[in-house]
Structures are given as structure tokens and as C-alpha cells.
Amino acid sequence: MFxxxxxxxxxxxxxxxxTVVDLIxxxxxxxxxxxxxxxxxxxxCSFYDIRVLFTPRGANMVAHNLAKVPSIADDRFYLEDYPPFVESFVRANMAL
Structure with a gap:
């Protein structure tokens, strides 16, 4: 929906x-x-032309690290910028 x-x-x-990706x-x-x-x-997914793909955790460590960030009380969406702490995740991922 987002x-x-x-x-x-x-x-x-x-x-x-x-397992979830395979079921979908x-x-x-x-x-x-x-x-x-x-x-x-x-x-x-079929109505809105969305495909669901499996990507191993090691292939996207930025998303993995973001998932471990403690949640905040309200939803936040970043389309053109990002929170400052994300840069350290990206730099660490680039070093792999």
C-alpha cells in the first residue's frame, strides 16, 4: 500500500x-x-504489479541493520533523504 x-x-x-517469499x-x-x-x-501484489524476491541477508546488510534498530513510536518514511545513522550502515556494507 505504501x-x-x-x-x-x-x-x-x-x-x-x-519460506515466505516461496509461499507468495x-x-x-x-x-x-x-x-x-x-x-x-x-x-x-498481482493487483499493484509488485514482485517479491528472495535476497540473502548478506546481500543487503543495510536492510538487516535497519531491521535491528529499535522501533520508534511513530511511522517515518524517507523518500529523498535518510536518517544520519544510515550512512554508517552503508559505509560498512561498502567495505564488505
Whole structure:
């Protein structure tokens, strides 16, 4: 929905959760409880032209480090700039 609201379509979503990515890309939700959520994701992705891709954690350490940052009370979205602490993540990733 964020990609739609900001005009960033078509879009690619990358995740290091291979099992989840495989379930979404199989386009046949499992019968388990998670199937309802996966079905909703599949429908949104097909409607809004979004592809979900598996990317190993080591291939995007910036995203991995951002995921470990303690959450803040309100949602924040950065489209053209970024918080200052992100630069250290990018520099560390470039050194790999």
C-alpha cells in the first residue's frame, strides 16, 4: 500500500525470509492459518504489479541493520533523504 500511495509502482520487495517469499511466489496459499495472510499478499501484489524476491541477508546488510534498530513510536518514511545513522550502515556494507 505504501508503494501505491507514493507512486512507486511497479515495485520489487526483497526479503531474506525464503519460506515466505516461496509461499507468495507459489501463488497458491497454504491451507494453514498463514494462508489467509499469504492470499492477501498475493492479491495485492498481482493487483499493484509488485514482485517479491528472495535476497540473502548478506546481500543487503543495510536492510538487516535497519531491521535491528529499535522501533520508534511513530511511522517515518524517507523518500529523498535518510536518517544520519544510515550512512554508517552503508559505509560498512561498502567495505564488505
Amino acid at each position: 508503494a501505491k500511495d507514493t507512486g512507486l509502482l511497479p515495485a520489487f520487495i526483497e526479503s531474506d525470509a525464503k 511466489n507459489a501463488e497458491a496459499p497454504p491451507c494453514a492459518d498463514i494462508g489467509i495472510v499469504i492470499s492477501d499478499i498475493i492479491n495485492l
